[in-house]
Amino acid sequence: MTLDEIKELIEVVQQSGVAELEVQRGENRVRIRRSAAPAPPEIVIAPAAAPVVTAAAPPMSPSVLPVNSATAPTTPAAAAQPEPENEADLTFVKSPIVGTYYDAASPGAPPFVKAGDHVSPGQVLCIIESMKLMNEIESELSGIVVRKLVENGKPVEYGQALFAIRPA
Amino acid sequence: MTLDEIKELIEVVQQSGVAELEVQRGENRVRIRRSAAPAPPEIVIAPAAAPVVTAAAPPMSPSVLPVNSATAPTTPAAAAQPEPENEADLTFVKSPIVGTYYDAASPGAPPFVKAGDHVSPGQVLCIIESMKLMNEIESELSGIVVRKLVENGKPVEYGQALFAIRPA
Amino acid sequence: MFQKILIANRGEIALRVICACKELGIRTVAVYSEADRHSLHVRFADEAICIGPARSSRSYLDIPSVISAAEITNADAIHPGYGFLSENADFAEVCDASGIDFIGPTPHVIREMGLKQRARAAMKAAGVPVLPGSDGVLRGPEEAHALADHIGYPVMLKAAAGGGGRGMRIVRDAAELESNFAQAQQEAQAAFSSGDVYLEKFIVAPRHIEFQVLADREGNIAVLGERECSIQRRHQKLIEEAPSPAVSDEVRSRMTLLLERAMRAVGYTNAGTVEFLMDEKGELYFIEVNARVQVEHPVTEFVTGVDIVKAQIMIAAGAPLSELVPQPIRISGHAIECRVNAEHPETFVPCPGRITGLNLPGGIGVRVDTAAYTDSVIPPYYDSLVAKLIVHGETRQEAIQRMLRALDMFVVEGIHTTIPLHERVVRHPKFAAGELSTQFLDALKNGG
C-alpha cells in the first residue's frame, strides 16, 4: 500500500467524516481514526478492478494526475466496475486471455448464463475469441451469477472481471 | 517502511488533523497519534541553522538525498548545529547579515563575551564585518551565554546561529 | 580563467549557470533567500550562502549581502543571470570596486543601454532603424502635438526611465493627447521617480523580433541570428522561437552587419539582445537593448549550437570570440520555447504552491530548463516561471509537432500552470501559419 494510497484514504476519511476507517489488503492494513459521522470504507477498494482500456491507474499519484481525455475507455468500462455495496461476498470470474467476449455459443443462441442463474464448477460461462480461436471459459465454483459485467461482442483484456458470482 | 515514509505519514497526520493513523505492511506497523501540543519548535528550527556552506538542505527528500561531497562545510558547521539535548530552554542569537565574525573589538583584545558570561539587552556580543563595515551585534535579551557557535574570523551567513543563550 | 563564480540569482537560470560552470570546471557559489533553502541551485552549487529573508529587496536585490557572500567565499566573478541585479549598473560598479569580475557589459554600457533615449540615439547614429519619435524627452504637450501630427497617429507616450509597461500610454488622436501626456508623466514620476516622457510611433499589431549578440573585449561582435517573441501577454513573453518565420536570410544578413557596427560603436561586451518591433510591411524598428542573458536564450543555442552562457563566462575571462563561435554562424533547424508559469491558464492568476507530482517530457529534440522537482515549492515571492520547455526540429512544422507532444507529456500536479494555454496557442492554425503578432493572445482570448 503506497503513501499516496494512504493519503487518499485519509482524504476519504476527511471528506466522508467517518469516525474510523480500517482497510486490509493481504499483508497490508491501514487504520485511520477521527471523530464524526459514518460512510462505507468500501469506497476505497473499488479502484482495484481495472477497465479494459485503462491508463486509469496513472503514475505519480493516482488521485491527482489528470486522466488524459484521449484515454476514455472504448468499452463500457464503468459497467466493469462492481458496485461497492455487496463487494465482500462476491467472487469475480476474470478473463484469462485477451480477446472478444461472447455470451452465447452462436449468434442468436441463448446465452450460456443469465443473472440469477446457479452455476456449478466446470459449467461454461462464456466464450472468448482470440486469434480466431473460441476459448470456453468455465466456472470454477458453485454459486449464483449476480452480475454479467461485459456486453456480448465486446473486447476484454487479461484479468478483466467478466462475472460477479455469489458462492453458494 | 523507510524513515521518509514514516516522516511523510506524520506530516500527513499533522496536516490532515486526523486523531490517529495506524499502518501495517506485512511485518511493519506504524501507529501515529496526534497530540494537541505541537512538537518543540527548536527541533524544527535546528536543521534551519545552516552552515555557511550548506546544501545541507537537499531537495526531493532531505534525509535520503546523498549530500554532494563537494559541499562539505568549510567552517565548523557541525559546531554551529546546537545539540538537541538542552534545546528547549535556549535562545539562539542569529546573524542579521552575511559577513565575517569577530568576537573582539580588535585582534588581541579580550572577547566581548565568553561562555558562562551573563549578558544584558544592548550589550555587544560580537562584530560582523560586511564590505569593510564593522557591524556590532547586540544582545536582545538578558541571560547566560551557554555556547559560542562560531570561531573568531570565520564567515557567517544570514540567519546563522552565533550564540546559544539561556534567558535569565 | 575564473576559479570560482558566485551566481547572484535563483531558479532555473541559477541552475543554467551552474551547468556552464561545471562543464568549464569552475567552482560555484549559490546565494539564496530563506524561502529558497531547498532549491536545486543550492543543492547543486559547490557552496551555498543564505543572504537574507524571502523578500528579494533584502536578499537577491541586496547588493551588500551579495558582495559579502562573494567576499567570504573568495569568488572571483559574479554571474547575475537575468532580472534582479543583472542590469544594475551600480552593482556592476561595486563588483569592480570589490575586485570581482561582473559577467556582463561594463557599468557604463549598462547605464547607457538602460536610458532608452541614449540607446535609441546610439542605434540611430549607427544606422539602425528606430521608431519615428521624439529625439529625447518631450519639453511639453506642444512639442508632442507637433511631432504626433508629423508622424501620424496612433502614437505612444513612454517613460524615459521606464520599462515593463508602466508609464506607457497609447494616443489614438490629437484630442486624447493632452490628458494622456499628463497621466504618462504622473505614472512615470510615481514608478521611476522621473516624469520624463518621450513619444514614438505606435504600431497596432507588431511582431516582436530580437537579435542575439555576443561581443568580446577586443571589439569583435557576433550576431547569432534572431528570435521571434510575439506571443506575449502584457509585454510578458510566453512563447519564443528561432528563426523567425518573418525574417528572410537577406534581412538577417543586413541586420547582422548593422548590429555589428552599432554594438561596436557603443563599446558593447558580453551577451546582449537588441529588440525590435516589426510592422505590417516587415520593417524593423529598434526598441531597446537588454544588457544581459535572456530567458529565451536556449532557442538560439538550439539552432546555432553555441552555448551562450559558457560564452558569457569565457568572454568575461578574456577569451576572443573566435574561440567561442563558429564563423560563419549556421542556423540549422527550428527551435521553440514555451515558458511554463505557475499561473491559471485562463485568468493568469499566479498559483504558487507545492508540486505534488511531476513528469518532465524528454526524448528526441526536447530540452527542459527547470529548478522544479516532485515536492518542490514555487514560492509566492518571485516570478512564476516553473520551467522552460524548448524543442528543436528539422523544420518549424516538426518543432511544432514536437512541442505539442512534449506539452502533452508534461505533467505538473498540485499547482495550475500555463501548459493548457501553450497547447491552445501552438495548436492554432494561425500559429502554424506563422501569422504572429503581440496581439495574438488577445485575439485568442476573444475567440479569435
Next chain:
Amino acid sequence: MFQKILIANRGEIALRVICACKELGIRTVAVYSEADRHSLHVRFADEAICIGPARSSRSYLDIPSVISAAEITNADAIHPGYGFLSENADFAEVCDASGIDFIGPTPHVIREMGLKQRARAAMKAAGVPVLPGSDGVLRGPEEAHALADHIGYPVMLKAAAGGGGRGMRIVRDAAELESNFAQAQQEAQAAFSSGDVYLEKFIVAPRHIEFQVLADREGNIAVLGERECSIQRRHQKLIEEAPSPAVSDEVRSRMTLLLERAMRAVGYTNAGTVEFLMDEKGELYFIEVNARVQVEHPVTEFVTGVDIVKAQIMIAAGAPLSELVPQPIRISGHAIECRVNAEHPETFVPCPGRITGLNLPGGIGVRVDTAAYTDSVIPPYYDSLVAKLIVHGETRQEAIQRMLRALDMFVVEGIHTTIPLHERVVRHPKFAAGELSTQFLDALKNGG
C-alpha cells in the same frame, strides 16, 4: 499512413515510440503486464491493454496476446521496439498473416540475419570484411584444428544459433581445442537446442563499432555513420558514442559504400545495425546484424538530426528514404550515451525497487529517455534499464564535460544505479584519450 500503432514493448522504448507516433499524429495502443499497470507508457498511450501477468513469457513475449490486443483495438501496425519480439521472425509472420504491418524488416530477412552464418556469408559475398573463420558449421574437431592452425590462435568457438555469450569459448592454443570444442557443442545444444558450432579468429581487445542503416522498400539504403560501443560488461553495452574516435572519414565513407551494397543485396528494409569488431590495426570485421532499432540509437539521432524511430514508421508506411534523411548525411558534433541501470555500481547485482526521489538532468545538450518518475517502481521481471542519458557537444571533449555535469546532477534515490560507474569511466584519462576496447571495464576494475 497508419491510423493506430500498437507498441509491443514496455519502458523507455515504448515511450520513445509513443513520442514518434504523437509527432506523426498516429494513435497509440500500449500493452502491459500486470507488473506495469502504473507505467508511463500506459499513461501516455491513447489506449492500453493488459495482456498478461508479470512473467514476460506470458505477456510481452506471448504472441497470441499481443496479436489479440492489436485485433480488439484495430491497430493497423505493431512496433516491436528492441528485445522481446523484435527479432522474432515468427511474430513478424503472424503479423502479416493477421493483416497487421510489422514495423521492421521482412520475416525472411529477420530469419536470415538471425542465423549468424547466413548473415556472415551474405556480408562476405557483398565484400564486407568478416572475421577469418569457418565458412559455416564445423564438421568436427579435425576441421577446427586445421582451420585454427591456418588462422592462427587465439580463436573462438561460437554456437551457430547462439548469442549473448552462451556457447562461446576462447581457445588459446591447439592443446585446448579438443576439450573446448566438446564443451561448446554441449553448451550450444543446451542453450539453443542445436549443437552446431563455428570458429572465428579471436581478437583480444577489440573495439565494438557498429553502423546504423535505414532502408526503404525501393531498395534505397542510407548509412547514418557509426557508433562506438566498446564500454561493455559481459557483452552488455554501458556507454556508446558517435562518431567513433577510431573511425576516420575515409573509413566511414568506404564502409558506407560497402554496407549500402550489402544491405541492398540481402533485401534489407527498415532500420538495422551492422556490428563490427575493430582490431589493434584498425581493421573492421563483421560480427552480426541487429534487425531492429538499437537501445543506443539516440547518439546517432543527436549527430545526424535524423529521427530514427519516425523513419522506421514512415518506411513501414511506404515512404521513400529521400523524404526521411538529408543527402548527404552530415555528422555534426559528438554524442555520448550512458545506460543508467538499476544495479549496484560495483557488484552489478540488479537492484529493482521504488524510486523515492528523482532529479533528471536537463539543460543544454542533454537528452534523457526514461519511463521513470518519482515513486515509480523498477520491477524485478525485466531488464534493469532506468534511463538513457545522452549528451551532445560541439566536440568530444565538450560532450565528456557535459556528460560529467549531467551525471553529477542525476539523482536517483531508493535504488542503486550505475551512475557512479559511469562517472568513473567518463572521467578516466584513457576514455578522454579515446583509448577504448571491450576490455576497458575489466581493466578499470583491476585498478587499471
